Amino acid sequence: MWGKVNGVVTLSLVLSSCFLQVSAEPVPPDPDQAIGRSLSIIRSATAEKPQVLKILFYGQSISSPTWTDPAIAALRVKYPNVAFVYRNLALGGWSAVLLEQAVARDVEEVYPDLIVFHVYGDHRAYERIIRTLRSKTAADIIIQTDHVVNPLEPVCDTGFHLQWSPPEGCTGHFWFKQKSWEEFMSSVWKPAMAAKYDLALEPRRQRWNAYLQENNLQIADLLADPPHPNAEGWALMANLFTTWIEELVDHPQNNGRNTSDQVRSFTAPVPGEKTRYEFYGNRAELIAAGPLDGKVNLTIDGKPPRELDGCWQTSRVTGLPNVPEWPALKKVDVRQSYREEDVWTLRVRNFDTSQGSFDFDVESARTGAEGSGSGKDVFKSRSGNVTLQPDAWNFSYAKLISGKGLADEQSFQWERRFVCGDEPPTALANGSVQQRHVLGTGLPNAHHVIELTVPSDTPAILELRAYRPPLVE
Secondary structure (H helix, E strand, O other), X not given: OHHHHHHHHHHHHHHHHHHOOXXXXXXXXXXXXXXXXHHHHHHHOOOOOOEEEEEEEEEOHHHOHHHHHHHHHHHHHHOXXXXXXXXXXXXXXXOHHHHOOOHHHHHHHHOOXXXXXXXXXXXXXXXXXXXXXXXHOOOEEEEEOOOXXXXXXXXXXXXXXXXXXXXXXXXXXXXXXEOOHHHHXXXXXXXXXXXXXXXXXXXXXXXXXXXXXXXXXXXXXXXXXXXXXXXXXXXXXXXXXXXXXXXXXXXXXXXXXOOOOOEEEEOOOOOOOOEEEEEEEOEEEEEEOOOOOOOOEEEEOOEOHHHOHHHEEEOOOOEOOOOOOOEOEOOOEEOOOOOOOEEEEEEEEOOOOOOOOOEEEEEEOOOEEEEEEEOOOOEEOOOOOEEEOHHHEOHHHHHHHHOOOOOOOEEEEEEEEEOOOEOOOEEOOOOOEEEEEEXXXXXXXXXXXXXXXXXXXXXXXXXXXXXXXXXXX
C-alpha cells in the first residue's frame, strides 16, 4: 500500500519538476542603452553643430499620423537643433501576418536611424518582423506596448502548477496561461522581445492607465471605435511618446556618443586621392555639406554601384481607390539582379463578386507586354523579371474592409529604381544642409572594401558612415 502511495508522490514530484516553470520575467534593456545612438544625436545637437535623426514609424492603424505628426512637431519645438526627418509607412488594418510581407521592402527603402513600431496580431509574425528589422538595418528600435482597451490584469505565472483554479489574470487548470491577449503581448511577449533583440520598450500601456486613474476617466472616455482612440486619446498617445523621449534625453548618464559597432564613422576622403575603406555591414554613406552626385568615383568589392543588386529597389505598388493607403499588392518579387530602371503597369479585369478571382495583364515600360495571369495562380513574367504570388493581392480584403469593390480595367504601377546616390538634402537649423550620399546599400551583411575618389571641387565631406545590422540571416 505505502509503496503505491510513495510511487504516486514520486511521480507527482517528477511531473512538477518537469513542467513547473519558475523563471524570472524577461527584463528589457535600459532604453538609454537600447536607443543610445538616437538619444546621443538629440543630446549633442547645438546651434553650431545641428544634427539629423531619420525616423520610421511602422505598424498598422495605431501607428497613425494622427499622433505621429503632432509628436514630431512637438519634438521639433523642444529640440530645434535636431532635424527630425521622418516617414510613416504604417498600413492600417494589416495584422502582423500581413505586415511581415511588406516590411523588408519598406524598411530597406527608408533605412532609418530609429524605428518606432507597434502592431497587433500573431506573436510569431511579430517576432519575424523584428528579426527583419534587425537583419536589414542598424537602426535603434522602439517597440510600444498597447494602449488600454480592456482593464489591466496581473501577469500570469504561466506553466504547470499543482492547482486547479487559476489565479487572477490566468486561465486554464493546472496549466495556466495569460487570460488577456492584450496583456500577454504587452506584459509578457514584448518585454521578452525587447530583452532578446535589445529593443527599447515604451511603457505606453502603464502610462495610459495612470492617466486614466489620475483624471478619473473610464477606458471608453479615450476611445472612438475600439481599439482606435478619440481625439483626446490620439493627443495622449503623442504626448506619452514625446514626454518619454524627453525624459530619456534628460537623463544625465550616457551623454557620450554611442560607440556601438553597428554604426561606424570613418575619416572623410581626401579630395583628389584614392581612399580605401574596409567595413562590416550592409550599407555605406558619405555625409556631406552639399550634393555629391557625379562627383564620387568608387567601387565596392571591385564593382561600381550600378552592378550592386542592393542599389536597385522596387517601390510599393500604387494604392487602391477604395482603401487609398493600401498598395494593390502586399509584395511584388522583382528579380534581384534586374539592374534597370523600369515601370510596370498592371491592368485588372473580370472581377468576381468577392474580388478574390480576377484576370490581369502586366506591361513593362522597358520590355513591353509581360503576359497575362489569374489572381488565383502564381504569375511569372515573360522576361522572368517579375513574380506575383496569389496571397499578395489586396483586392478582396480591401472590399471586405471598405464595402466597396473595384471596377474592371483598374490599373496600378510599381517602379524599379537606382537608389545609390544623393538622398534629398536635409535643411539644418544653422542654414546649412546635410547631404547623405548612398555609396552602397542592400549589401550582404559581411566584410566589404570601398575604394573611392572625389575631386577637389567636391562639397565638404564630413565622414563616411557604415551600418552593420546586429542580426545576420
